[in-house]
Amino acid sequence: MNNPMEEDKKPLNFIEQIIEEDLANGLPKEKLRFRFPPEPNGYLHVGHTKAICINFGLGEKYGAPVNLRFDDTNPEKEEQEFVDAIKADIDWLGFKYDQELYASDYFDQLYDWAVQMIKNGKAYIDEQPSEKITEQRKNPFEDGVESPFRNRPVEESLALFEKMKNGEFEEGAMSLRAKIDMASPNMNMRDPVMYRILKRPHHRTGDKWKIYPMYDWAHGESDYIEQISHSLCSLEFENHRPLYDWYLDQVYVKDTTRNKQREFARMNVSYMITSKRKLQRLVAENAVTGWDDPRMPTISGMRRLGFTPASIKNFIERVGVAKRENLIDIQLLEFFVREDLNKIATRVMAVIDPVKLVITNYPENEEEWLETENNPEQEDAGTRTVPFSKELYIEREDFKEEGNKKFFRLKLGGEVRLKSAYIIKAESVDKDENGEITTIYATYDEKSKSGSGTEESLRKVKGTLHWVSAKHALPVEVRIYDRLFTTPQPDAEKETDFMEFINPESLKIVQGFAEPSLENAETGHPYQFQRIGYFTKDRDSSAEKIVFNRTVTLKDGFKPE
Numbered sequence: 036m037n038n039p040m041e042e043d044k045k046p047l048n049f050i051e052q053i054i055e056e057d058l059a060n061g062l063p064k065e066k067l068r069f070r071f072p073p074e075p076n077g078y079l080h081v082g083h084t085k086a087i088c089i090n091f092g093l094g095e096k097y098g099a100p101v102n103l104r105f106d107d108t109n110p111e112k113e114e115q116e117f118v119d120a121i122k123a124d125i126d127w128l129g130f131k132y133d134q135e136l137y138a139s140d141y142f143d144q145l146y147d148w149a150v151q152m153i154k155n156g157k158a159y160i161d162e163q164p165s166e167k168i169t170e171q172r173k174n175p176f177e178d179g180v181e182s183p184f185r186n187r188p189v190e191e192s193l194a195l196f197e198k199m200k201n202g203e204f205e206e207g208a209m210s211l212r213a214k215i216d217m218a219s220p221n222m223n224m225r226d227p228v229m230y231r232i233l234k235r236p237h238h239r240t241g242d243k244w245k246i247y248p249m250y251d252w253a254h255g256e257s258d259y260i261e262q263i264s265h266s267l268c269s270l271e272f273e274n275h276r277p278l279y280d281w282y283l284d285q286v287y288v289k290d291t292t293r294n295k296q297r298e299f300a301r302m303n304v305s306y307m308i309t310s311k312r313k314l315q316r317l318v319a320e321n322a323v324t325g326w327d328d329p330r331m332p333t334i335s336g337m338r339r340l341g342f343t344p345a346s347i348k349n350f351i352e353r354v355g356v357a358k359r360e361n362l363i364d365i366q367l368l369e370f371f372v373r374e375d376l377n378k379i380a381t382r383v384m385a386v387i388d389p390v391k392l393v394i395t396n397y398p399e400n401e402e403e404w405l406e407t408e409n410n411p412e413q414e415d416a417g418t419r420t421v422p423f424s425k426e427l428y429i430e431r432e433d434f435k436e437e438g439n440k441k442f443f444r445l446k447l448g449g450e451v452r453l454k455s456a457y458i459i460k461a462e463s464v465d466k467d468e469n470g471e472i473t474t475i476y477a478t479y480d481e482k483s484k485s486g487s488g489t490e491e492s493l494r495k496v497k498g499t500l501h502w503v504s505a506k507h508a509l510p511v512e513v514r515i516y517d518r519l520f521t522t523p524q525p526d527a528e529k530e531t532d533f534m535e536f537i538n539p540e541s542l543k544i545v546q547g548f549a550e551p552s553l554e555n556a557e558t559g560h561p562y563q564f565q566r567i568g569y570f571t572k573d574r575d576s577s578a579e580k581i582v583f584n585r586t587v588t589l590k591d592g593f594k595p596e
Contacts, residue, residue: 048356050089053267053297054097066292067099067264071125072254075105075238076112076332079124079328080366081311082269085302088351089267100133101262107139108253110235118238120326124334128344132232134261138253139239140245141260145248146200148256148286149211149229153192157285159185160195160230165228171280172225176299179217179225199232202245206232215281223278229250230303255279256286257379258294270360273298278459302351304368305523307332310539313526313533322521322537329573329584330541335527340516341571341586343563346375353595362524366593373587376569378412380561384421384454384501385583387513387547387567389428390477390507394459397425402506406456406486421550423456426505428548430566433500434475443498445475458483458496470510472556501565508548512582515543516572553581561586 047055058064069090073079079087094101101500103125105114123130152158161168161184171180191205198204198213211230219225229252236242258266266279279296289294301309309332313419317323317331326333329340337347350371354363402424429445437526438446445451458481465474482491518538525536549564556562556572564570573582 044564049358050093050265050267050356051096052296053295054093057264057295058323061562064097064099064262066262067092067093067097068102068262068292069099069265070102070104070258070261070488072104072106072257073121074109074112074250075107075117075121076109077117077311077314078120078310078335079496080087080300080311080314080334081304081307081332081337084128084334084347084352085354086267087125087128087130089299089356091132092301093265099264100135101130102134102263104108104136104138104257104261106250106254106257107137107237107239108248108250108450110233110237112272113238115238118213118567120335122145124338127334127338128347129542130458132406133340136257136261137239137250138257139237141239141253141257142244142248143326144260145256148249149252150193151210152213152229152285153189153196155191156214158192158213159187160192160209161185161212161226161228162208165210165231167212167221168212168226168228171450172222173272175220175222183215185214187592194447195361196230199246200232200244202234206231206234211246215278221274223251224281227278228419229359239543247387248545251275251278252282255294255296257484258296259283259286259291262292263294264292266294267296268296269301270298270358272296277533279397289303296455298358298509302354302361302363303524304332304363305365305518306518306525307365308520308526308533309523310526314491320534322534329514339557339571339573340584341376341559341569343375343379343561346372349375350382350568363398364593365518365523366591367595368526369591370595372592373589376563376586379410380563380569381409381416382407382411382563382565383550383553384548385549385564385567385570386428386430386501386502386555387515387545387564388431389548390431390434390475392427392429392477392502393458394425394427394479395462395476396478396481399425401425402504405455419470420508421455421552422504423453424504424506427453428508429500429502429504431472434461434472436472444500445477445498449498450496452483452485452496452500454499454529455485456502457485458482458491458494459537462466501567503548503550507551509512509551509554509581511549511553512580513547513570514582514584516585517541517543526543549581549583556581556583563589 071090160181173179210228212226216222231248233247327335350368404420433444457477459477461477464472464477482489520536522536523540526533558572570583570585573584576582
């Protein structure tokens with residue numbers, strides 16, 4: 036992705052500085068190991084791309100392995116569908132993980148460690164409902180109230196914990212809590228719950244378990260089992276770090292790698308939301324067509340819209356690794372998408388709001404196949420031929436009966452060049468009963484063919500239009516996507532439901548025509564509809580209907596600082 040020489044010159048971000056200090060203080064480089072640990076309870080979104088790029092980027096920088104571990108501790112919300120989608124997203128981004136692992140791989144070990152903690156007087160069974168436990172925790176400025184079960188005999192807690200495991204109690208009847216400090220100003224340290232009863236089948240372990248570990252207990256210990264050197268997570272987990280370290284203290288064995296949690300700022304992008312709960316609501320209430328709807332901020336949605344892995348990686352690199360959260364302008368992301376697509380997209384001609392153009396002096400039954408470049412940005416992209424005939428389609432907005440001096444497209448009595456073809460002059464129009472133009476009539480200069488080398492072919496006119504031969508035109512459905520929300524921070528207003536900010540114009544579907552080469556378009560391949568924007572073929576396409584999604588417009592005035 037980057038030039039190694041340029042990489043060496045870049046200043047280290049604060050996480051790289053931490054790693055360099057650890058190496059300087061004696062951590063062997065071969066002990067470096069990272070992980071990306073998603074919970075499979077939804078699809079990955081734009082916010083996850085930062086964590087993915089940081090962890091896998093460090094793996095590439097230091098030649099260290101990176102695990103993909105699914106923190107699957109909540110069977111109520113987790114599904115195999117989400118596991119498969121996450122793996123597909125990481126593969127698409129181009130990252131390779133060392134091992135595919137699951138927190139559920141460690142359920143037996145986590146249980147055994149919990150038993151040992153009870154024996155050591157560091158955990159106990161509490162029979163209070165969760166609401167009572169929450170109430171007793173109070174607030175950071177007031178000492179919490181100890182559970183009446185906090186000092187119950189070890190043997191009693193051990194026996195109850197085994198019965199919980201065997202499914203002898205109903206959900207909510209009791210829980211296992213760590214015994215830490217009910218007066219701690221950090222609420223996470225006030226005897227957190229380690230296990231709760233959940234009689235739900237797990238997508239991997241089936242009905243084996245009737246109790247499941249809480250995230251805070253399973254997460255750090257899973258890092259330890261895998262000997263992760265640096266556990267990197269978003270800033271929301273900063274106040275969980277003391278608990279992360281306390282749990283490690285209970286299981287750490289000398290001469291093993293003790294994992295270190297460090298936090299970086301989450302990435303928030305304007306006009307996008309990254310709450311899985313809210314994304315789930317968009318899907319459930321049919322505000323979008325699914326998790327991979329091109330308007331969704333999910334990686335699968337961005338992929339379907341036509342974003343590229345390189346553009347996302349370049350965006351993340353530009354955003355950088357920060358300690359404080361801020362709102363990133365979506366135009367910066369679109370800038371990198373546009374920049375990458377300009378390099379790789381195949382240039383084609385398509386008309387999305389067509390009006391017929393008849394060249395009256397062109398031979399009636401003649402057709403030509405004109406050579407045009409696939410991508411002028413690539414030396415080896417080659418050329419292709421497109422058909423030209425007497426009847427064409429052009430964009431309706433490219434013609435006016437009367438245009439001022441700044442209108443350089445086609446107007447009555449005016450001339451333009453048809454791209455890769457001839458210079459034409461508009462002569463007259465037909466209109467329907469509503470006064471809308473149905474046909475434009477023009478004449479062409481037969482000696483002005485592009486590339487023919489004649490004096491007429493070198494004649495300059497101010498406008499150049501794209502077009503499609505009507506005889507050969509391929510009907511296409513074009514989906515014009517816009518931002519899903521009308522405001523940059525749709526979930527910032529606590530008093531207003533974010534659903535009220537959904538953009539009613541976020542999708543416009545039009546019927547257009549494209550050059551015939553697109554009949555063989557590949558799903559996901561980037562195309563530039565010349566003078567319109569960047570598009571990609573959608574998976575909804577069929578033999579009867581080819582569908583294209585607009586990825587981004589062709590140009591934007593945004594320039595990154």
